[in-house]
Amino acid sequence: MEDITADLLAGRAGHGDHRRIRHVMPMSFRDYLTVSGRALPLPPPAQLWDMQSADVREQLDVVSFLVDDYDQAWQEYLRCGGFPRAVYEHVTTGAVSPGYLRDLEAWLVADLAQDEAPDSVPLLLNALSDRATSPLNVAKLGRDLGYGSRELGERRITRLLSTFGAVRCPQRDDHGRAVPRAQAKCYLTDPLLAWLPSRLRAGTGEPPMPTLTEMALGTSLALALDRKQEGRFTYGDTIGYTRTESGREVDFAPVPVPTGSGTRSTTPLEGKWVSHGWRSEALVIENKYRAGILATRNILDLTHPVWAVPAPLVALLLR
Template structure:
């Protein structure tokens, strides 16, 4: 891009600069912004808090990478942050620089950083001031982390606060080496953050605000005394959370999908096709139109068991295992799928074993049947296990930054009799030192739970059996409705 094109892009993307120069309301742009206007059409009041620390503070020189699937609200979160900063009494709006990096090359990004500072130089009188850069969808630029590394090493950009968002985590982009080896600044928040669709707790807050929920609990203390006391006090609400959970397992947590389901009882075909377009672009852009629905349906139907890649590739019509595996890796990189490895008793992954594969939001499991009626609908037993697995993975990543993108969150275990424990203990930090997560077995049942608890009780002596609607806290393995388990995880 030429300099004049980049200057125009920056001027158009940062209308608050002109407002600040003219002495008018620097937040007036929010009423005209197309993305924020579109949100108003399906707004249930949900707001991600993922950038709250940046939105309410002075520039601190931190660098944050915000990743997550498309359509989950990263751009909305960034624009909300810009609006809060523009209204902050201690921030000059000209310190805030937003840019959508879609379609740019590395050289464009380098020049944009130079021009962004030059176009806001008026804010440096009488003394230089740090900037807050909001660089949206930067991960589409090959070598973007190297560009930011060079810029932070060489000039004032290294003292600025930077938020860089992206929808794909590509292994050959050395984000940690380029950006966090002494260049992350002084911020205290997570350097790599995941903005995923709403978890169940946020879903309930947005759609069933009257439902009481237990307090968020450390993943290693789900069957502890404090959690049991909190759950016991909420025994009266089991039916309500069960119905809310079934709604959540039907529509998932993408904000627009939640709003549409809440208002009409279904997710619109238009939005389903938006999700499908995202997945086609990121996973299989050159394949036939039914490729992604068939892939999602194939995974959704196999989520409760370790996946045999060779056999599954053949069953789904792939010419070889490698092609199928590349597609699943693209799903993982796009935050649409989550790997669950077999774990040993000490929590370490067992090499050379089959893994489970979960989709990361219920609507992705429903999408094949909703856009192609001849494809199977997902089973609630699988949806229940999937949603708990994702909730636990999110909680682990919250306790130990970077675990999700390192593909090292959840695991399953084998028992001596050959059975599986769905979510086996893995090692995570706690305030008291390293500990293990509570083992969880998922069973979509509302009776006869003691027989189902034998495997987890025999192997670990304690844990959680996540049921449909049974709450029984009087045994070493406690029966807890799956939605309550998800609520404990946050």
């Protein structure tokens, strides 16, 4: 098992020797563009609390004619994820091998399915992917998967979170605090985890690109917050969604983050991966926060209080 773990995750450590904790995580989209040899400009990461600055606008204007190229690269990244071996196989052969997928499943079985049949791991990943864009009802999840108790479902999800296979996205209030007893969303931290069920088990559907996009952006933002304040990812205190007065959701609400001049709040983000009709979606953020970013598929429009920015460029601004 040690060899498998090393093969899957080696080298994905945190940045900077000053950090006491190093997270072993798959590649970011920025890493993927670098190692896959795509000749695309890499805008520098933005300040999380100032993602609509004049500098960011200038950087986005420079790459505006390449939005379709970024979209194609983003879709490729969402198909293979960021595990180093998966990226290598996808770049060199065009697909992640069944052998590697089985190795990945074996790692998850060892960590998650100590008390159940191995087949339950792909079914759990499939169920979480299907429900990722909505608050997770753990009791219903357990019933649908035949767990027999809510406690078993909670235990399986807790194990996935503790191995960094998932990140929790709780509901937050207008001060960035988690809302007690509210249902949280649960994102898989690597796109390949969402593909594993459909590639290894018949009867499970392929994950849609909008869902994969929201999960990938959530993970990127969570890790960006952890780099600003070490330990937040480990303790599950990073991202969060919020509800408007009309009951609509904003995927990534502002949360407090330390800066050199005191505490600031992150820029509100929404992931929609649309190619048209984005203004109606942006009004949800605009009405609540008066500004923010809507992550689209290939629309770049910086002329409104809420910017439309292609999801891959949002990912690059975050990491």
